[in-house]
Every structure is written in C-alpha cells, then in structure tokens.
Amino acid sequence: MDVKIDESWKKHLAPEFQKEYFKKLTDFVREEYHTTRIYPPGNLIFNAFNLCPFDKVKVVIIGQDPYHGPGQAHGLCFSVNDGVQFPPSLQNIFKEIKSDIGSPIPTTGNLTRWAQQGVLLLNATLTVREHQAGSHQKKGWEEFTDAAIQSLAQEKEHLVFILWGAYAQKKGAFIDRERHLVLSSAHPSPLSAYNGFFANRHFSRTNEYLVANRETPIEW
Numbered sequence: 001m002d003v004k005i006d007e008s009w010k011k012h013l014a015p016e017f018q019k020e021y022f023k024k025l026t027d028f029v030r031e032e033y034h035t036t037r038i039y040p041p042g043n044l045i046f047n048a049f050n051l052c053p054f055d056k057v058k059v060v061i062i063g064q065d066p067y068h069g070p071g072q073a074h075g076l077c078f079s080v081n082d083g084v085q086f087p088p089s090l091q092n093i094f095k096e097i098k099s100d101i102g103s104p105i106p107t108t109g110n111l112t113r114w115a116q117q118g119v120l121l122l123n124a125t126l127t128v129r130e131h132q133a134g135s136h137q138k139k140g141w142e143e144f145t146d147a148a149i150q151s152l153a154q155e156k157e158h159l160v161f162i163l164w165g166a167y168a169q170k171k172g173a174f175i176d177r178e179r180h181l182v183l184s185s186a187h188p189s190p191l192s193a194y195n196g197f198f199a200n201r202h203f204s205r206t207n208e209y210l211v212a213n214r215e216t217p218i219e220w
Contacts, residue, residue: 005046008054012151016144025140029127037130039066040073047075048122049148051115057152058118058215059160059206062168065137066128073128076121078188079111092188092197097220100203117218122148124171146171153180158213160206164188164197181209 005013016022029045032038040047063077067087072080078090086094086109094105115121124145129135149172152159159180163169165187175182183205186196207217 003042003045004050006050006053009046009049009148012054012155013144013147016147021140021143025144028139029136032127032129032136038127038136039068039130040075040127044073044075045126048077048115048120051076051112052118052120054152056118057120057156057159058210059162059218060120060122060149060152061162061164062149062171063121063123064165064167065125065133066123068128068131068133068135070130074110075126076111076115077123079114079121080109082108082110084109088190089188089193092190092193096188096198096200097203099199100201101207101220103220114218114220117216119218120152124167142171150174158209158215160209162202162206165192181206 010017029038033042061077066073066075066077067080072084072087074081078087078093080087080090090109097103098105111119111121122145125134125137125139125141126145127136127141149161153161153175157179161172161175161180161182163172163182163184168187169184172182183200183202185200185202186192188197203218203220207220210217
C-alpha cells in the first residue's frame with residue numbers, strides 16, 4: 001500500500017506520526033486493507049493533503065466520512081470521481097453555488113479543481129469499509145484530523161473554515177473567530193439542506209473574505 005503525505009504536512013504533523021494512537025491506527029488500517037474492501041484506494045488516503053499543501057490552504061471544508069460505494073471516494077470530502085453520479089449532498093452544494101454566485105452546475109463531481117486552488121477538503125475520518133458508513137470512526141483518524149485543523153488555525157491567519165452540520169461545527173468549535181472566518185450552517189444532505197444550508201451564501205462570503213485579505217478568490 002503506497003501511502004504518502006505531502007512534505008509540508010509531514011513537517012507540521014510530525015509529532016502525530018510518533019504517537020501511540022497513530023501507530024495503532026496504522027496497524028488497524030493496514031489490516032483492514034488486507035482483509036476487506038476499503039475506500040478510498042490506499043494511495044488516495046491523504047489525497048486532500050497532497051493536492052493542497054499546508055502553505056497553499058485558504059479554505060477548509062470539513063466532512064465526516066468517505067463515501068462507501070464503489071468508485072466514489074478519492075480522498076476529498078463531498079467529492080466523487082469523474083463519471084460517478086452526484087451524491088445528494090453534492091447535488092445540493094452545486095445548487096447553492098448556482099443560486100449564490102451563478103456558476104452553472106458542473107458536469108463532474110470531482111472537486112480536485114477546488115483542492116488545487118487551496119481548498120482543503122478534509123474528512124474527519126479518512127477511510128471506511130465498503131457499504132459501512134462510520135466503520136472506521138473512533139480508531140484514531142479524528143485525533144489526526146483535529147491536529148491538522150489545529151495546526152492550520154494556530155499557524156495561519158485569515159483562513160475560511162466551512163462547517164456544515166453539527167458534527168463539523170463541533171470539530172471546529174475551538175477555532176479563533178477573530179483570526180479566521182468561520183461559516184456554519186445546516187448540512188447539505190437532503191435531510192437538512194432546507195433548514196439553513198440553502199441560501200447560506202458560503203461561497204460568495206468566502207470569496208469576499210479572501211479578496212478583503214488580498215487572496216485570490218476560489219473559482220467554485
């Protein structure tokens with residue numbers, strides 16, 4: 001299993017790799033990939049970090065779990081591979097972008113283009129068993145991704161943290177609101193999108209903040 005993480009992240013997260021929880025997590029994940037079907041493919045576990053190095057991060061979107069259906073997950077939260085049908089949450093994200101800033105709904109649900117512009121698309125848990133949502137929760141990933149968020153929040157300024165739903169809001173509760181823009185709303189899933197996700201204008205608000213802080217806006 002070829003698992004690599006970008007050098008800039010390796011440097012910032014170095015203490016985590018030495019911790020007991022991470023060693024246990026590594027053993028668990030390795031065993032899972034040997035014995036059952038796990039998503040995303042092993043070489044894409046750290047795809048969010050590899051496409052968006054630490055120094056390039058401008059926006060952080062926090063998801064929960066990778067998609068657990070065949071061919072969907074590729075290491076970026078809410079994103080699916082080219083040619084894969086849009087999951088309902090992603091459909092709603094694209095609808096909100098269209099109503100917020102007028103961009104047409106894209107033909108692909110692959111959000112690599114966002115990551116390459118500085119959007120860290122970070123799931124709290126980076127792996128999952130096929131068809132078993134939440135199967136790799138509470139194994140250590142959450143501690144690792146907390147460390148990544150903490151590192152960004154403490155060492156950078158004027159980032160945008162986008163927290164959709166109670167889970168992401170809890171994970172980002174400690175972020176200094178004076179130092180960063182924190183945007184919270186309901187989750188884009190069909191169960192909650194009409195309770196405050198639609199019309200949240202997070203995409204235009206993100207870009208206004210970036211421009212105000214002399215950063216290039218994101219092409220959503």
